[in-house]
Amino acid sequence: MYFLIALLAVPFGQADVTSDLNCTSFNGSFFVYTPAAVACSNSISDEACKKLYPAVDTATPVYPAAGNNVGRPFACYTTATATPDPLVQDMKTAALQTCAKTCGLCCQTDAYNCVDAAFPRLNCKTITTAQCSSPAWRTIIAQDCPSACGFCNQGGCVDAVTNCGNDLSICQNVGMQDFVNNYCQKTCGRCPSTTAATSSGSGSVTTPRSPSGTCTSYAADSSTACSSWAANGFCTNTFYTAAQRKARCATTCKLC
Incomplete structure (x- = not known):
């Protein structure tokens, strides 16, 4: 019994996350950074940032990283210089504005701090840095898991490739319309919720409009999640074919 009491009385070591547990999860033994x-x-x-926010252990400096539980530099959240004190919001605000990564606070910056879709098409918690940069995943993540890749301020729409802005002339190049419609939606103003093709074929150019149906009746939805999916762009996302959207959410998406 004495051993248990003594163990519980031992304070957190300097290597542990303390005071501010944001951007962490409990792994069964410790709070570790996500x-x-x-x-x-x-x-x-x-x-x-390392000068402004020196590591807790200056002899062997280690900073927050995914999966570790090293204590944040004190200046990231407190005025203390030796042992953790209660959080001082002004200190944390300054850290968020300048050195959020060094302080392990990225998840609380504006770009990463938002609510993900209620029914995402992938597990938001397991999204990798490679997926955030992948043309196959970026547009889906922006709609379903924006907090995972810092897409919170993008309105659910990003470019599928990251270099569209290098040559803005492609947005008006007739021969590049299929490419920009699929891969440069943000840069070229082709986000599915606000644009649609005015003509078919490789030379189609898109103009703004609101999606609407022309039928008076539709097949029943086959999924109970259609309302949530629609709110996140399912009805207009070109990742899915018209046949796929119709098979799942014909009524919600108003597809004949």
Whole structure:
């Protein structure tokens, strides 16, 4: 009994996450940082952040990383210099603005702090950095799991490839319309919820409009999640074929 009491009385070591448990999860033994804790970039250089926010253990400096439980630099959240004190919000606000990654606080920045879809098409908690950059996944993540990749301020629409802005002329290039409609939706204003093709074929150019149906009756939805899916762009997302959308949510999407 004495051993148990003594064990419980031992304070957290400097290597443990304390005071602010945001951007962490409990692994059964410790609170450890989630991938979203360090998914962003510092707004100033990493080296500058390390100067402003020295590691707790200066002899062997280790900073927050996905899966570890090293304590945040004290200056990230408190005025203390030796042992953790209660959170000081002004200190945390400054850290979020400059060195969120160094402090393991990315998940609380504006780009990463939002609510994901109620019924996402993939597990938001397991999304990797590679998926955030993948043309096959970016548009889906932006709609269903924006907090996983820092897409919270994108309105559910991102470019599927990341270099569309290098040459804006492609947005008006007739021969590139199929490409920009699929891969440069954000840059070229082709987000599914606000645009649609005015003509078919490889040379189609899109103009803004609201999606609407022309039927007076529709087949019944085969899924009970259609309302949630529709709110996240399912009815207009070109990742799915018209046949797939119709088979699942014909009524909700108003597909003949």
